[in-house]
Amino acid sequence: MIVTARLTFSAAHRLNNPNRDAEWNRRTYDKCDNPAGHGHNYVITVSVRGKIDPETGMVIDLKVLKDIVRTRVIDRVDHRNLNEDVDFLRGVIPTAENLARSFWQELAPAIEQGSLHEVALQETEKNSVVYRGEDEA
Amino acid sequence: MIVTARLTFSAAHRLNNPNRDAEWNRRTYDKCDNPAGHGHNYVITVSVRGKIDPETGMVIDLKVLKDIVRTRVIDRVDHRNLNEDVDFLRGVIPTAENLARSFWQELAPAIEQGSLHEVALQETEKNSVVYRGEDEA
Amino acid sequence: MIVTARLTFSAAHRLNNPNRDAEWNRRTYDKCDNPAGHGHNYVITVSVRGKIDPETGMVIDLKVLKDIVRTRVIDRVDHRNLNEDVDFLRGVIPTAENLARSFWQELAPAIEQGSLHEVALQETEKNSVVYRGEDEA
Amino acid sequence: MIVTARLTFSAAHRLNNPNRDAEWNRRTYDKCDNPAGHGHNYVITVSVRGKIDPETGMVIDLKVLKDIVRTRVIDRVDHRNLNEDVDFLRGVIPTAENLARSFWQELAPAIEQGSLHEVALQETEKNSVVYRGEDEA
Amino acid sequence: MIVTARLTFSAAHRLNNPNRDAEWNRRTYDKCDNPAGHGHNYVITVSVRGKIDPETGMVIDLKVLKDIVRTRVIDRVDHRNLNEDVDFLRGVIPTAENLARSFWQELAPAIEQGSLHEVALQETEKNSVVYRGEDEA
Amino acid sequence: MIVTARLTFSAAHRLNNPNRDAEWNRRTYDKCDNPAGHGHNYVITVSVRGKIDPETGMVIDLKVLKDIVRTRVIDRVDHRNLNEDVDFLRGVIPTAENLARSFWQELAPAIEQGSLHEVALQETEKNSVVYRGEDEA
Numbered sequence: 087m088i089v090t091a092r093l094t095f096s097a098a099h100r101l102n103n104p105n106r107d108a109e110w111n112r113r114t115y116d117k118c119d120n121p122a123g124h125g126h127n128y129v130i131t132v133s134v135r136g137k138i139d140p141e142t143g144m145v146i147d148l149k150v151l152k153d154i155v156r157t158r159v160i161d162r163v164d165h166r167n168l169n170e171d172v173d174f175l176r177g178v179i180p181t182a183e184n185l186a187r188s189f190w191q192e193l194a195p196a197i198e199q200g201s202l203h204e205v206a207l208q209e210t211e212k213n214s215v216v217y218r219g220e221d222e223a
Numbered sequence: 224m225i226v227t228a229r230l231t232f233s234a235a236h237r238l239n240n241p242n243r244d245a246e247w248n249r250r251t252y253d254k255c256d257n258p259a260g261h262g263h264n265y266v267i268t269v270s271v272r273g274k275i276d277p278e279t280g281m282v283i284d285l286k287v288l289k290d291i292v293r294t295r296v297i298d299r300v301d302h303r304n305l306n307e308d309v310d311f312l313r314g315v316i317p318t319a320e321n322l323a324r325s326f327w328q329e330l331a332p333a334i335e336q337g338s339l340h341e342v343a344l345q346e347t348e349k350n351s352v353v354y355r356g357e358d359e360a
Numbered sequence: 361m362i363v364t365a366r367l368t369f370s371a372a373h374r375l376n377n378p379n380r381d382a383e384w385n386r387r388t389y390d391k392c393d394n395p396a397g398h399g400h401n402y403v404i405t406v407s408v409r410g411k412i413d414p415e416t417g418m419v420i421d422l423k424v425l426k427d428i429v430r431t432r433v434i435d436r437v438d439h440r441n442l443n444e445d446v447d448f449l450r451g452v453i454p455t456a457e458n459l460a461r462s463f464w465q466e467l468a469p470a471i472e473q474g475s476l477h478e479v480a481l482q483e484t485e486k487n488s489v490v491y492r493g494e495d496e497a
Numbered sequence: 498m499i500v501t502a503r504l505t506f507s508a509a510h511r512l513n514n515p516n517r518d519a520e521w522n523r524r525t526y527d528k529c530d531n532p533a534g535h536g537h538n539y540v541i542t543v544s545v546r547g548k549i550d551p552e553t554g555m556v557i558d559l560k561v562l563k564d565i566v567r568t569r570v571i572d573r574v575d576h577r578n579l580n581e582d583v584d585f586l587r588g589v590i591p592t593a594e595n596l597a598r599s600f601w602q603e604l605a606p607a608i609e610q611g612s613l614h615e616v617a618l619q620e621t622e623k624n625s626v627v628y629r630g631e632d633e634a
Numbered sequence: 635m636i637v638t639a640r641l642t643f644s645a646a647h648r649l650n651n652p653n654r655d656a657e658w659n660r661r662t663y664d665k666c667d668n669p670a671g672h673g674h675n676y677v678i679t680v681s682v683r684g685k686i687d688p689e690t691g692m693v694i695d696l697k698v699l700k701d702i703v704r705t706r707v708i709d710r711v712d713h714r715n716l717n718e719d720v721d722f723l724r725g726v727i728p729t730a731e732n733l734a735r736s737f738w739q740e741l742a743p744a745i746e747q748g749s750l751h752e753v754a755l756q757e758t759e760k761n762s763v764v765y766r767g768e769d770e771a
Numbered sequence: 772m773i774v775t776a777r778l779t780f781s782a783a784h785r786l787n788n789p790n791r792d793a794e795w796n797r798r799t800y801d802k803c804d805n806p807a808g809h810g811h812n813y814v815i816t817v818s819v820r821g822k823i824d825p826e827t828g829m830v831i832d833l834k835v836l837k838d839i840v841r842t843r844v845i846d847r848v849d850h851r852n853l854n855e856d857v858d859f860l861r862g863v864i865p866t867a868e869n870l871a872r873s874f875w876q877e878l879a880p881a882i883e884q885g886s887l888h889e890v891a892l893q894e895t896e897k898n899s900v901v902y903r904g905e906d907e908a
Binding site: 224225226227228229230270274275278279280281282284285286289 | 786788790791799801863864865866867868869871872896897898899900901902905906
């Protein structure tokens, strides 16, 4: 059984690899490399897999799950600049892929009922990623 | 190949475990334990997995699948109180997790082309569950 | 200029006019008259019309508007039974139309920047109403 | 008859009135005043009102309308910082209200079939504004 | 008070004015003039304006309204070719504008509680029209 | 890590197996067998699975992925009749299942970073399919 919570946050970011030159960055990231940044309304969905507790009928209380996501992720990234303001994103190019993996790392240790199954991140109506901890073993 | 039908229903429910005291229920379910109940527009998506029949080009006729979901689930829960009005939910705490598993049990035997792959239930824009029959073997 | 805030709540209700007999109620409300009730995820959108304050660039701070809607409406109806639990709905048949008008009456006096323009209430994906205070003069 | 085109763009912004002190800005804009900015996926819907041309069956060709919106607005704000990168927003606090009015001013002169009826701007799922040129006479 | 019902249908169409030559049609309708047609999932929302009946709490029973829309419009256009299969669209270029006006003409006489306020037709996520009977007086 | 691009197209189609008689087709496809066709706004979501390139922070550039989907699929099916106008669908009954499999076959060889993970196709709000290349080994 998988339970999923959906939350949103709004943030600015710029895609740029400081170890490569301007020409490489422009070619790789195009308008996402705009020096003054741009931004998104991100949708994050966090899924926990586990057995139904017969006493509560729940895998994990979704209020508890949402509180974890809010404390560990939303409160630290919402209305922030992902390149400059977020401690756990220092040195991370804030692509959707890297964000999903970083969010997974923040969330996984905090889930105490069931286990983290998936972090999905929608950057726009057209672009999204799904991460299931594949390289975390 | 997986084919999915999306249907909706509206129902009232209250989360309460009658074997536990009021204090436990309030702490566990908070406002979901309101004695006079509350309600939701549920979205149920039912997925069937199978091979494409080369003659029809379909795994299962989605009209047939939707008729099964309507007869076995929607007609029995729509505009009902899930704690009081539904025979197959007697004694079940109507959390999204328990509902999804109960719906699975109603639906699985009725699928004759392909096999039931997943029952997903969205309770609100923010809360949803997915069940794939994990404990049914 | 019109600014709009969107909020949601989940509630149970039953459509029934106690001054009419069972046959009339069944004919009029059909399955919405289920004695044990049913429920919905309501979407309420509240619009305020006014001029842009040149100093803030806002008609009304949407955080302020949402706090008003939360205090005056959401906190009193969310996870409640609209027939039994809500003081300002005593004696009101909780159709979407009546709810929108009642919400308007709760909200209009509290808007201090601009004036209440519209209360829209979506009961399901298929059913919604819009109220602009037409009979309130 | 009103025809409406829906387009999207992603941008960073910061709400801050440089004529007021830090304390006023923090109190007024709260987390929207984050110095390094934040951002949104904006949804802009542009409506034109006019008569149906009997020869084409259209008020205005929606391809033409969308090209106007793209050239006059989207290409200048998408993947930009609204405080720093956009000529027609110099000196404008980029609230949704001010953006909608500025977009109206860019768009209105370019509509040659029918006339601009409404610019709606959705900043998040919860916040939106509608502008109909009220103070432009 | 305005009440609104949302329904959907799926249809094929081709935009082509038979009184004009191929070159004009290609220039005017571009790929919408594809000879073998294309199609859409249309969303039709029908709004009725009226007073709340104090006995029922409703302007018009939404079940009644939806039955009218189904009988007068949906059943005649759903899974049809709008150029060839629909009697009341003979000789009409099936643009969204013309469809909305034709649907209005089919619906307005059938509304007996309140009066038809608006027919909105969404052709795609990006294109929609609204008609309020402007030229019908 | 899975990255997903969402695109849309509008097309006409008719479900009909020319090797079976009219009675079989009517019984099997019902109103989907309308001789003059009907149509849909299809939503196609294409997912690629792979490792994050540490230099770019991306599995595959979503602009590149969308260009592939546009060139290989959208440009050939958008505003077309799927029974008559599309070379790679010759002889294919254009059910959602067959379309998803055909789109997979067009797309899989073109993905050079990561590998094609899933093609999902939504035909209406209620009907969708998911294909993961199951029978392609």
